Amino acid sequence: MVQKLRCIPYRLQKDVEDSNSSVTSRINVLMISTPNRDDLVFPKGGWENDETVHEAACREALEEAGVKGILDEDPLGVWEFRSKSRQNCCNMEGGCRGYMFALEVTEELDSWAEQTSYKRKWLSPEEAYKFCRYDWMRDALQVFLRAIEERGSRRAEKLVELPMFPAADSMAEHQMLTSAGCSEKPPTVQHLEESFTNKCIVQG
Numbered sequence: 001m002v003q004k005l006r007c008i009p010y011r012l013q014k015d016v017e018d019s020n021s022s023v024t025s026r027i028n029v030l031m032i033s034t035p036n037r038d039d040l041v042f043p044k045g046g047w048e049n050d051e052t053v054h055e056a057a058c059r060e061a062l063e064e065a066g067v068k069g070i071l072d073e074d075p076l077g078v079w080e081f082r083s084k085s086r087q088n089c090c091n092m093e094g095g096c097r098g099y100m101f102a103l104e105v106t107e108e109l110d111s112w113a114e115q116t117s118y119k120r121k122w123l124s125p126e127e128a129y130k131f132c133r134y135d136w137m138r139d140a141l142q143v144f145l146r147a148i149e150e151r152g153s154r155r156a157e158k159l160v161e162l163p164m165f166p167a168a169d170s171m172a173e174h175q176m177l178t179s180a181g182c183s184e185k186p187p188t189v190q191h192l193e194e195s196f197t198n199k200c201i202v203q204g
Contacts, residue, residue, distance in 0.1 A: 006044040006137075007057045007101040008076070008144050009067050011122075023152035024145050029128045030105065032065050032118040040121065040131040042100075054202045057101045065120045066112025069105040070201045076100045076143045079136040100140045102147065 009030035012023075031040035043064040047056030054071055061067050079098045123131065125145055132138045 066109040068107040
C-alpha cells in the first residue's frame, strides 16, 4: 500500500469577534487547485528515505502551497483510500494510506516551487468542506476542527487556573530559578527551538 501524507494549513484571524467565542469561527484553511479541476485539495505527497514524515509534510506544504509554519507532531489520523482511477475496483489495487497533519501557517511566500501547477486559496471551514475532492478529506477536516476546538478549550481552562502573583514575588521567583541553574525559557519554547528546521517547526 502506498504511503501518502497531507497537511491542513490554517491560520487564526485575530480581528474576528464571535458571540459564541468559537475558535473555529476564526479559522481559515488553505487549499490548492490543480489544472482543469474545479474542486480543491490539501497539499500532499510522499516522503523520501532521508526525511521524517514531519519534514516531508512541511516540504510538501512549502513546495505546493508556498507556506511555512508550526506542524502538529501528532497526525489528525490515518485514512485508507484508493486512487481516483481505481475507486470502482473490487480489489485493493491502487490502495493508499494517507496521514493527515495540521500546520499553523506563520509565513506565506510570494513565489514557490510549484506555483505554476497549484493555486492556493484561503477558505472558511464551511467553504473548504464543500470544495473537498474526496469524502475522506471532509472527514479529516471535521477531525481537525474538533481538535482545534478541544485545544482552545484546554487553553482557556489553563488560563483560568493560572495563579496570580504580585510583581515583586514574581521577580523574586524568577531570580531564584535563574540562580539555581534553571532555564529562563519555558520548556515548550525550548522544545520548539530544538525542533526548528528551515521549513517549519514541529510542535508536540
